[in-house]
Amino acid sequence: MTERVPVLSAHDLRVSFPARHGHGVAHAVDRVNLDVYPGEIVALVGESGCGKTTLARTLLGLEKPGGGQVLHHGQPVRYTSRGLKAYRRDVQLVLQDPSGSLNPRHTVYEAVAEGLRIHGHTALGDFPDEQAKVADALARAGLRPAERFFLRYPHELSGGQRQRVVIAGALVLDPAILVADEPVASLDASVRGEILKLLLGLRDERGLSALVVTHDLGLAWNIADRVAVMYLGRIVETGPVEKILTAPEHPYTRALLSVLPESGLSEAGGAGPTILTGEAPDPTRIPTGCRFHPRCPVVASGRAAALDIEAACRGRDLPVLDGGGEAQVACHAVGSDAGAPDLRTTPTPRPGAGAAPRRRRR
Amino acid sequence: MTTTSTDRPPVPRPARLPSRGGGRRLRLGPLPLRYVAAKVGGAAVSLIAVMLTAFFLFKILPGDPVRAITHGIPTSPEQLAHLRHQFGLDKPLAAQFGDYAVRILHGDLGISYQYKTSVAGLIGEHLWPTIYLVGTATVLSAALGLRVGIRSAWRHGSTGDRVNTGVALALWSVPTFWLGLLFIIVFATGIGPIPGLFPTGGMSTPGTEGFVAVLVDHLRHLVLPCLTLVAVIYAQYVLTMRASLLDEMGSDYLTTARAKGLRDDDVRRRHAVPNALLPTVTVLFINIGRVVSGSILVETIFSWPGLGSLFYEALTVPDLPLLEGLFIVFSGAVILMNLLADLLYPVLDPRVRT
Ligand SMILES: Nc1ncnc2c1ncn2[C@@H]1O[C@H](COP(=O)(O)OP(=O)(O)O)[C@@H](O)[C@H]1O
Ligand code: SF4
Ligand SMILES: [Mg+2]
Numbered sequence: 001m002t003e004r005v006p007v008l009s010a011h012d013l014r015v016s017f018p019a020r021h022g023h024g025v026a027h028a029v030d031r032v033n034l035d036v037y038p039g040e041i042v043a044l045v046g047e048s049g050c051g052k053t054t055l056a057r058t059l060l061g062l063e064k065p066g067g068g069q070v071l072h073h074g075q076p077v078r079y080t081s082r083g084l085k086a087y088r089r090d091v092q093l094v095l096q097d098p099s100g101s102l103n104p105r106h107t108v109y110e111a112v113a114e115g116l117r118i119h120g121h122t123a124l125g126d127f128p129d130e131q132a133k134v135a136d137a138l139a140r141a142g143l144r145p146a147e148r149f150f151l152r153y154p155h156e157l158s159g160g161q162r163q164r165v166v167i168a169g170a171l172v173l174d175p176a177i178l179v180a181d182e183p184v185a186s187l188d189a190s191v192r193g194e195i196l197k198l199l200l201g202l203r204d205e206r207g208l209s210a211l212v213v214t215h216d217l218g219l220a221w222n223i224a225d226r227v228a229v230m231y232l233g234r235i236v237e238t239g240p241v242e243k244i245l246t247a248p249e250h251p252y253t254r255a256l257l258s259v260l261p262e263s264g265l266s267e268a269g270g271a272g273p274t275i276l277t278g279e280a281p282d283p284t285r286i287p288t289g290c291r292f293h294p295r296c297p298v299v300a301s302g303r304a305a306a307l308d309i310e311a312a313c314r315g316r317d318l319p320v321l322d323g324g325g326e327a328q329v330a331c332h333a334v335g336s337d338a339g340a341p342d343l344r345t346t347p348t349p350r351p352g353a354g355a356a357p358r359r360r361r362r
Numbered sequence: 363m364t365t366t367s368t369d370r371p372p373v374p375r376p377a378r379l380p381s382r383g384g385g386r387r388l389r390l391g392p393l394p395l396r397y398v399a400a401k402v403g404g405a406a407v408s409l410i411a412v413m414l415t416a417f418f419l420f421k422i423l424p425g426d427p428v429r430a431i432t433h434g435i436p437t438s439p440e441q442l443a444h445l446r447h448q449f450g451l452d453k454p455l456a457a458q459f460g461d462y463a464v465r466i467l468h469g470d471l472g473i474s475y476q477y478k479t480s481v482a483g484l485i486g487e488h489l490w491p492t493i494y495l496v497g498t499a500t501v502l503s504a505a506l507g508l509r510v511g512i513r514s515a516w517r518h519g520s521t522g523d524r525v526n527t528g529v530a531l532a533l534w535s536v537p538t539f540w541l542g543l544l545f546i547i548v549f550a551t552g553i554g555p556i557p558g559l560f561p562t563g564g565m566s567t568p569g570t571e572g573f574v575a576v577l578v579d580h581l582r583h584l585v586l587p588c589l590t591l592v593a594v595i596y597a598q599y600v601l602t603m604r605a606s607l608l609d610e611m612g613s614d615y616l617t618t619a620r621a622k623g624l625r626d627d628d629v630r631r632r633h634a635v636p637n638a639l640l641p642t643v644t645v646l647f648i649n650i651g652r653v654v655s656g657s658i659l660v661e662t663i664f665s666w667p668g669l670g671s672l673f674y675e676a677l678t679v680p681d682l683p684l685l686e687g688l689f690i691v692f693s694g695a696v697i698l699m700n701l702l703a704d705l706l707y708p709v710l711d712p713r714v715r716t
Contacts, residue, residue, distance in 0.1 A: 060621050062617065062620060062621060081625065084623070085623040088621060088622060088623035089623060092621065092622070093617070093618060093621035093622075095614050095617065095618060096614075097614060100613060100614035100615065101614040101615050101617070101618045102615055102618070103615040103619075103633050103637070104615075104637070104711075104712070104713055105636060105637060105711065105712060114619065114622060114624070115622045115623070118622055118623045118624050119623060153712045153713070155712070155713045166618070169618070169622070173622070
């Protein structure tokens with residue numbers, strides 16, 4: 001089982017931009033390892049601005065990495081136009097705002113058929129013609145009867161229907177993985193559940209993998225097999241969703257979770273929700289040592305000093321987590337804290353490998 | 363939602379099936395009647411406003427026409443009153459305007475002081491040279507301007523973009539008459555070693571015979587005025603196209619298309635440009651109306667026998683009925699082109715249609 005090859009992985013990935021304001025370089029993604037295995041949904045969680053979208057765009061080949069590699073079925077992605085084209089047939093994108101991600105002047109049919117027209121008749125698979133394939137994709141995305149939607153324009157559809165059209169446009173190419181950047185953030189709460197259910201159904205029925213980018217840990221709870229928590233361009237904690245959401249170890253993950261009412265963390269800690277203070281993180285000025293230390297409640301409360309790790313927090317770099325399935329935390333306090341076991345050395349079974357789909361909690 | 367209806371009987375396929383390769387096809391429905399009615403109504407109101415302005419500007423302000431006609435001729439008050447009655451000048455102002463409007467809508471624009479023939483006829487004669495000149499210049503500058511605007515926007519910030527924008531702005535700010543005179547000096551009169559390549563003015567050389575000779579002569583006369591007019595209006599196309607494409611370029615649907623594997627050129631051609639053309643087309647139409655009156659200077663400089671030259675001559679007299687007629691025609695052209703742009707918009711953009 002450990003020999004499984006990830007559909008998509010980031011290997012020591014780095015992406016930087018010239019800073020938008022003033023001088024310097026914004027290290028939007030700063031050494032990230034992340035694997036997504038077949039049939040697995042991974043949630044990438046973090047505050048806005050931490051580099052999630054940049055990571056997703058780079059995984060799709062829309063942004064060229066400044067360092068490291070994107071691997072597709074274990075092979076490095078080739079950044080030639082032919083290499084990218086082949087790659088993009090297998091890795092599809094779903095964006096946050098379905099109103100923006102559909103061309104307002106193209107009908108539903110044209111939007112869904114576009115991928116087929118780009119990749120030629122081999123993309124049709126077993127279907128006799130384009131129309132049958134488009135109808136199938138729309139039906140799989142939950143738009144039935146599909147023919148009724150063919151000639152509709154995006155502005156004639158509801159937000160949820162539009163997102164289904166976007167998903168159908170991705171599914172029509174039979175990809176191995178969807179990269180979804182905040183796929184439900186701009187939808188009404190009432191249809192969010194339906195779109196998430198659709199993604200889960202696609203995973204269960206067709207083994208479709210997904211990397212779901214979200215700033216909402218609650219959403220990760222509903223959909224993901226595995227969670228990676230990102231802070232300022234780096235993954236700071238990763239592991240199976242049960243572990244991350246019930247026994248988070250990184251102070252940043254704990255802070256994110258404590259504001260969810262159902263997490264139980266606020267009562268357990270007895271301190272109420274941890275509101276993160278300090279400056280919003282700036283990728284042009286990444287702090288030394290642990291990049292979270294200026295805002296870390298462990299440092300602020302003096303517990304780091306008590307544990308004798310404060311100097312390390314401020315000055316000693318943390319190891320880069322690897323992208324695999326076992327639970328890992330990048331924090332000096334984990335392992336030295338008497339209460340918490342060092343999970344970096346604790347083997348955890350990989351999720352969902354060939355096993356029955358995990359039960360859903362609501 | 364539609365998720366539950368899994369086992370319905372198959373629905374008959376729609377009549378107009380999208381065909382392969384027809385990615386840019388538009389579904390043209392009938393224009394919504396209320397939209398058309400509103401736009402036509404708006405144009406009618408503008409036209410009435412133009413006629414009101416013309417009425418006051420040319421009929422009321424210049425003073426009593428009866429006194430002007432009888433100037434120097436001894437007339438009795440009875441005769442004056444009779445003349446006023448004949449001209450309808452004793453009626454209330456509103457009734458006078460009503461008569462006036464009816465007259466104009468029948469195409470009766472009065473008699474020119476200068477030419478002693480009907481103003482409508484004069485305008486009709488001079489209309490075609492103007493349409494010809496303005497039409498050619500518009501097609502050329504639009505074809506060139508849109509192309510350059512698209513390139514500039516797609517590579518915005520590049521050296522090419524900066525050069526293009528700079529040239530457009532320079533042409534935009536050069537005075538028309540100055541540019542026209544410069545062209546005449548350099549290309550028509552000839553300067554230094556450069557011989558006079560093109561005629562200095564007019565539309566044709568009298569006495570030219572034979573189809574080909576006439577055609578060539580004609581085109582040679584067209585070059586300089588057309589070039590001047592192109593230079594004047596080119597910038598608007600470049601800058602409008604560039605701005606609306608830049609607006610479109612941040613759109614997510616371009617990312618979606620790119621992520622599906624569409625080549626950059628096709629992303630531009632199939633997605634970005636058609637959407638960016640919408641606002642540009644509107645500007646294009648509104649411009650045509652304006653360019654008609656804008657050609658006054660160019661026609662005057664090159665003695666092009668169009669409405670612009672007519673207007674210039676009427677000004678020097680001044681030939682009030684002719685000026686009035688031209689005023690109405692120039693304003694009417696702008697109103698008409700605006701209306702066409704408004705009616706075209708929903709044809710091009712499905713969002714406006716429903
Ligand atoms: N094209 C770009 N040019 C300059 N800076 C960028 C660009 N894209 C993203 N960034 C910066 O990178 C950081 C991460 O952005 P993003 O990936 O959008 O974060 P997220 O999706 O998590 O909100 C931000 O600080 C943002 O300002
Ligand atoms: S390493 Fe130190 S500063 Fe960083 S999260 Fe852990 S305790 Fe906080
Ligand atoms: Mg984002």
